[in-house]
Amino acid sequence: MALYMGPNLLTGPIPSSLGTLSKLNVMSLVENRLSGEIPPTLGNLTQLIEFYLTGNELTGQIPPSLGKCSLGILSLGNNNLTGKIPNEVFLADTIIDLSFQNNMLVGPIPSELGLLRNMVVVDFMGNMLTGEIPVSIGGCQSLQYLYVRQNLLHGSIPSTMKKLTGLQELDLSSNNLSGTIPEFFSSFAGLTYLNLSFNKLIGEVPDAGIFHNATAFSIVGNDDLCGGIPALGLPPCLKQSTKKKKFPRLPVVVSVSTILSLIFISFLIFQYGKHKSNKKQLDPIASSSQLPRVSYADLSRATDGFSTANLIGEGRFGSVYRGNMSLGEHSIVAVKILKLQERGASHSFLAECETLRYLRHRNLVKILTACSTIDPRQYDFKALVFEYLPNGNLDKWLHVNKGEHGGQQALNLCQRLSIVIDVGSAVEYLHDFKPKPVVHCDLKPSNILLDSDMVPHVGDFGLARFINQQNRNQFQSSGWTAFRGTFGYAAPEYGIGNEVTTCGDVYSYGILLLEMFTGRSPTGENFQAEFNLHSFVVAAFPNHVEVVADHNLIPSSEDTERDPNSLLNKEATLSRLASILRIGLICSKQLPAERMQMRDVVKELHKIKEKLYPLRNNEGTFESQIAERTQEQAH
Incomplete structure (x- = not known):
């Protein structure tokens, strides 16, 4: 038995009486305007396999009672849920897809996550989760997609993640992670998208596997990285003996024997200032190519609030709008808004930025600038701005x-x-x-x-x-x-x-x-x-x-x-x-x-x-x- 009631314009709370539909297998209330809390009575739906509440205005905490359901998919993203993620949710070993993105959840990621050996997708991005990535995550041996960007996680990337050899996409960006980039990511044959940007990672960037393809990974906003492939433009790593320790950015005592070191450290300070000045934009193409900067407000104003009247095209990863704004010689532009809820959309944005920043040909679409920021609802927002071509596709x-x-x-x-x-x-x-x-x-x-x-x-x-x-x-x-x-x-x-x-x-x-x-x-x-x-x-x-x-x-x-x-x-x-x-x-x-x-x-x-x-x-x-x-x- 299934219940599909979205997308619609339903308002008000979710009726607690839905918990009496004991034979329900699928419930979808996505893209409505439902408010209030998720009724704990839904935990009575022991035969519920798929539960979708994405894109509403729900508040309160996630009911621990949902752990009683036989859930394979639990999707609660894009709401206003608060509190900690209940441990009970992870006790249903049938779960393969867990999506809590873009809420206001706090606290640590429960260590019980490692019990879900059949888990394929985990999406915690856009919350306020704290603590470290649990070492138990190595138990999720079927995991293919892990998104934890834009949280408050700290600590190093656990070595137990080397067991996740089936990973295809991994996004740990915009946290406070420290330590070095694990070498074992290089050996993940299926890893096609890796985003470690805007953390506090240090040390040498690997240059094998995924790290050999500049369009497949991002490490911008980590000011103490070095090495890697030449396309990254990072400074070379200092060769130190095993007796010497690595020194973070500290005052340097100058002596006659440290002239070369001073030169290198000066270069690092220059790079740090350059990265720091660009942190607000979070824009790999605009910052590197000195292209015009545009904000969310600029693009919204140019497209009349992303009006459907200005919609000129739509694809898997983005929607394209006609916009009226002055960018150099262009007064009309095409604005591509990335659908970040689509898996692979972030990879798509990175690929377009990294390829179009280098390519120049009269028969290629010209990119004018890009924007990566937060929208008024505090969700991630990414857009690309191209020249407008009036005769369509x-x-x-x-x-x-x-x-x-x-x-x-x-x-x-x-x-x-x-x-x-x-x-x-x-x-x-x-x-x-x-x-x-x-x-x-x-x-x-x-x-x-x-x-x-x-x-x-x-x-x-x-x-x-x-x-x-x-x-x-x-x-x-x-x-x-x-x-x-x-x-x-x-x-x-x-x-x-x-x-x-x-x-x-x-x-x-x-x-x-x-x-x-x-x-x-x-x-x-x-x-x-x-x-x-x-x-x-x-x-x-x-x-x-x-x-x-x-x-x-x-x-x-x-x-x-x-x-x-x-x-x-x-x-x-x-x-x-x-x-x-x-x-x-x-x-x-x-x-x-x-x-x-x-x-x-x-x-x-x-x-x-x-x-x-x-x-x-x-x-x-x-x-x-x-x-x-x-x-x-x-x-």
């Missing part, structure tokens, strides 16, 4: 509905060919980026935005990562591979847990190319299991291209009869479409080794473009020269 133009875009017709062959070449150039730039290639991991039409001149810009780098070609196996992960792209576009090898490579982007690009020139989405209802967009085109290639090609791209017989000297006759068009689809088929082959490299793809497409539209010179735009040739033939 490519998906809306490929599958345009009548009346959209001011009556704009479907994209013509010339426009589509220019777009795929520009997108290919951007992907080629990513794959050839130095010192390490970048894999986008989510190429698809909805992530390609068009400016006022219909020039494409690849965006949404929330899944992107730098890759180390010398040690690719370090990226193998059974957990994060589920987020390696979108169904229909993601490379088949990602589905069986293979590591992220540039070949995966090539596959997605191949599917994108096939979609653009057939007009069919790879997620269409006709494509299932083995019969996908690739096999659909293969069945007609090369002799029946006209059957699968988008009919908007092929001149009709009537057009050819009216204009026998047409620049693009039907035969020439079908021939070039076959050449384009051939590239898409090679890029989307099942085996990664059989796919083309992006630099070769771009070269081949340029050749097709030149044969289809031979140009006399390099002056003017491509489209203007085509128009000029057409006018000449008309005369």
